[in-house]
Amino acid sequence: MPDDRSTVQADAGVRPSGGPPLLASRLAPAVPGETMVLRPRLARLLDEAVTRPVTLLRAPAGWGKTTLLASWRRMRQEAEPEAPVPAWVSVEAGDDPDRLWSYLGAALRSVADPAETPMPDRAPRPDELEIMAAALAVRERPVVLIVDDLHLITEPAALAGLEFLLRHSEQRLRLVAAGRTGPPLAVHRLRLAGELTEIGPDDLAFTGDEIADLLTAHGVAVPAAAVARLRQRTGGWAAVLRIAALALRDQPDPERWIGELGADQPEIAGYLRAEPLAGLEPTDRELLRRAAIVDAVCAGLAAALSGDADAEERLRTLADDSGLLHHDGSRPVWYRCHPLLTDLLHRELVRLPAAELRDLHLRAAGWYAGNGRPADALRHALAAGDWTAATDLFVISWPELVPYERPAGVGPVPAPPPPEAVERDPELALACAAERALDGDTGAAEAYLRLAGGHLRRLPQPRRSRFGRLVAAVELTLARLAGDPPPVRDAAARLLATDGGHPTGDPPPVSAVATAAGSSVAGTPGHAGEDADVRAVAGTALALLAFDDGDLTGAATGFAEALAAAREAARPRTELICASRGSLVAALRGQLRAAEELARAALALPACQGWAALLDCGYAHLALAVVALHRNQPAEAEAHLGLAAPAGAEPVPGAVAGWCRAYLRLDEGEPSVGHRLLVEARTGWGARGGELGAWLRAAELDLHSARGDVQTARELAGEPPVGPMTGAAAALAVAAARTELRAGDPRAADRLLPDWTAAPAADWPLPVRLDAALLATALAIRAGDDRRAGRMLEEALDLAAPEDYRRPFRQAEPGLRELLTAHLDSGTAHWSLVSDLVRAVDAQTGQAGGSGAADAAVPPLDEPLTERELTILRYLQSILSNVEIAAELSVSVNTVKTHVRNIYRKLDATRRRDAVRRARQLHLI
Numbered sequence: 001m002p003d004d005r006s007t008v009q010a011d012a013g014v015r016p017s018g019g020p021p022l023l024a025s026r027l028a029p030a031v032p033g034e035t036m037v038l039r040p041r042l043a044r045l046l047d048e049a050v051t052r053p054v055t056l057l058r059a060p061a062g063w064g065k066t067t068l069l070a071s072w073r074r075m076r077q078e079a080e081p082e083a084p085v086p087a088w089v090s091v092e093a094g095d096d097p098d099r100l101w102s103y104l105g106a107a108l109r110s111v112a113d114p115a116e117t118p119m120p121d122r123a124p125r126p127d128e129l130e131i132m133a134a135a136l137a138v139r140e141r142p143v144v145l146i147v148d149d150l151h152l153i154t155e156p157a158a159l160a161g162l163e164f165l166l167r168h169s170e171q172r173l174r175l176v177a178a179g180r181t182g183p184p185l186a187v188h189r190l191r192l193a194g195e196l197t198e199i200g201p202d203d204l205a206f207t208g209d210e211i212a213d214l215l216t217a218h219g220v221a222v223p224a225a226a227v228a229r230l231r232q233r234t235g236g237w238a239a240v241l242r243i244a245a246l247a248l249r250d251q252p253d254p255e256r257w258i259g260e261l262g263a264d265q266p267e268i269a270g271y272l273r274a275e276p277l278a279g280l281e282p283t284d285r286e287l288l289r290r291a292a293i294v295d296a297v298c299a300g301l302a303a304a305l306s307g308d309a310d311a312e313e314r315l316r317t318l319a320d321d322s323g324l325l326h327h328d329g330s331r332p333v334w335y336r337c338h339p340l341l342t343d344l345l346h347r348e349l350v351r352l353p354a355a356e357l358r359d360l361h362l363r364a365a366g367w368y369a370g371n372g373r374p375a376d377a378l379r380h381a382l383a384a385g386d387w388t389a390a391t392d393l394f395v396i397s398w399p400e401l402v403p404y405e406r407p408a409g410v411g412p413v414p415a416p417p418p419p420e421a422v423e424r425d426p427e428l429a430l431a432c433a434a435e436r437a438l439d440g441d442t443g444a445a446e447a448y449l450r451l452a453g454g455h456l457r458r459l460p461q462p463r464r465s466r467f468g469r470l471v472a473a474v475e476l477t478l479a480r481l482a483g484d485p486p487p488v489r490d491a492a493a494r495l496l497a498t499d500g501g502h503p504t505g506d507p508p509p510v511s512a513v514a515t516a517a518g519s520s521v522a523g524t525p526g527h528a529g530e531d532a533d534v535r536a537v538a539g540t541a542l543a544l545l546a547f548d549d550g551d552l553t554g555a556a557t558g559f560a561e562a563l564a565a566a567r568e569a570a571r572p573r574t575e576l577i578c579a580s581r582g583s584l585v586a587a588l589r590g591q592l593r594a595a596e597e598l599a600r601a602a603l604a605l606p607a608c609q610g611w612a613a614l615l616d617c618g619y620a621h622l623a624l625a626v627v628a629l630h631r632n633q634p635a636e637a638e639a640h641l642g643l644a645a646p647a648g649a650e651p652v653p654g655a656v657a658g659w660c661r662a663y664l665r666l667d668e669g670e671p672s673v674g675h676r677l678l679v680e681a682r683t684g685w686g687a688r689g690g691e692l693g694a695w696l697r698a699a700e701l702d703l704h705s706a707r708g709d710v711q712t713a714r715e716l717a718g719e720p721p722v723g724p725m726t727g728a729a730a731a732l733a734v735a736a737a738r739t740e741l742r743a744g745d746p747r748a749a750d751r752l753l754p755d756w757t758a759a760p761a762a763d764w765p766l767p768v769r770l771d772a773a774l775l776a777t778a779l780a781i782r783a784g785d786d787r788r789a790g791r792m793l794e795e796a797l798d799l800a801a802p803e804d805y806r807r808p809f810r811q812a813e814p815g816l817r818e819l820l821t822a823h824l825d826s827g828t829a830h831w832s833l834v835s836d837l838v839r840a841v842d843a844q845t846g847q848a849g850g851s852g853a854a855d856a857a858v859p860p861l862d863e864p865l866t867e868r869e870l871t872i873l874r875y876l877q878s879i880l881s882n883v884e885i886a887a888e889l890s891v892s893v894n895t896v897k898t899h900v901r902n903i904y905r906k907l908d909a910t911r912r913r914d915a916v917r918r919a920r921q922l923h924l925i
Contacts, residue, residue, distance in 0.1 A: 053171050064238030087108055087110055098123050152179075220248045283308070298332045301364070315335050364380040365384060556589060559578045617643075651686075675700070701735040710742070793819055
């Protein structure tokens, strides 16, 4: 294949309009190197993108924009040798409109017939633009023009002609532009018109497989874990990965080198300084440097750190134009810097004068303390050496300092406080212990806890009791981090045994303190339940134990009590934990309205928690997904599942999300896909068991039978339980009964179906009880006992209506639709719900409101019903009498009777049942 650069060289060797000759290197990309990695997913993305007028690749330096476009251009040329090669122009700094158009004209001449499409070698006049647009508009195939480094254009007028061509060439010109910042194009107009495809750093980032291919191309072999670590540290940044790949070829231990990868690597540090940082304005670089003292930054925090009133606009620009910051999409928006860039900025921070560094920590501590983030405030107060502020923060805010998720890892350790500071305020040692526990450094936390215990005896009352409570809280934190339930229960009991600071004589029975003091204080009387903070923290810890074990009943009670205490104590962090997890438990237990209320409350809590709150909000969105599933709103369920992704790595939400997706796929007619998702969910849950484990097992059994694999379903069901049936056992029994019904054995199904009307069934989760009721209804239909079926259907509706359940009726066994229709005719207290269900089932099965083709022959009305008649017609579906309808509408009985006579006349009916049936056939109700 000929090198197209030589062709361009020959064509470009003319001085345009007497000016300097054109450089061939600007009219064709460099030939990709041998170690270039093909990335088919991005090639496909570009192939799809050029079906629109404009494609914009925007990312910082080194993200592989030019390499990608060059390789894609070559791939298109190889795939279609006879087709015109996409035109190429590389922009250089200082290009004015005339100089730029001399290259644009030369590039377009290489792919278009100059006789048909005259291309100027300078900025075209308006009449010339019209001629060019008209010539492009009649081309059979669109012209693809690639413009690299578009951000170097500083004069918007330079692209005015190109924008004109894009608007008036009938989409026969396709522009593919790459740049580091936003281009001087009407991006918003293009976006709103649906004419723009945007490709950013997230798309350009190397995936794990692509990183492995890159390392292989450089002759480097490392385990999969090292590849994942390399992706995490580099963020998939192409240039940094190439630097790392080159360096790894000479490393005796590549895996260790990757594990220690940071900005201290000279080549990486040099690249970061020379490329992304060198192009920043001094004020922007200073803002990044100061913001590096925190893990993530929002506009208010950035302003506090820098004193810059324009910090919000600068952060947005750094994220949108330079791509150096990534935001989480919340309100307010929180930004994170690239990990390696953060490393480099940290190294610059530590070289600051001690006073300046201390000032930054104090600014951060002050902002965090004033914005409801005491954990971050404590960390920075200790780093600044402000011992008094750190102690006060811990004493006042200790309930908000309990870590409810696993720490990400041990971070920088603040300098230990001087002995005299701890002697003066032994609570300072507990503050240091809490800070180290928050960071996952349990060894240091335990050392500080022992240090605090040595000061217990000399404290007077009531300070000694308060100190004992604080020690109990730290011990509870350490027990939770250890992950062993019995110590957590013991520590929670010790905390509940404290009295919230009121003098009781001796300190509470706290093991670490008692050991350090050489005394035993077991049996000290306490005032459990009097202090909201104590109840909130201890209750949340115990509820989380039940939650993690899949004990939905215990978790529901625990979260409800802890949430009430957290609200009483005004502790938003604890409230968020309880509301978000509690909403998911409520949704799983079928309390849909309570789940909605709790989830909305969690999502409405202050957003100052930043990135950490995404996990908690993920639980709330997952609860809303479960609610939407039960209400047969699949699109809404899918949307909430997407928003719940941050919580997906946790065991409970991971299992529930898999369960939810499995039933969504089943409802779409893909039982095999649903079964695979359910098996993955059960595998992720492991051997934890509990109610949730039983539910997952019941769901897998259900999906086996839905696929027709009855034998496996029976094996999974096992032997029927003996004795009183719990909700978990009932879920399995109902699934087993449904399996037998699907297998054509209604007697076996009836034998296995638990008694959902018995008193113990009131404690079952509502979805289990409702499924049992509808299965019993289906069995009565099979037996021909319509009266019993109708009675049980009404009881099922009594269960479903308060929570607005829909899915169990939509997905119920055959025969239910006809029973629902007959139920409307015979009278129901839930006529509105039943009418909606009938219409929904009709839409799902393709029926037209009744009996298929028979309904199609129903003649239209000769005289339409009035609005008042339609209103009364809807009431005729119910069991209300004319007197009761009149009372509902606040009209006289004679008025209702007159309207009813008119309804019968217009619908050609002689009684209520016939009128309702005819109205349904005509889709009036």
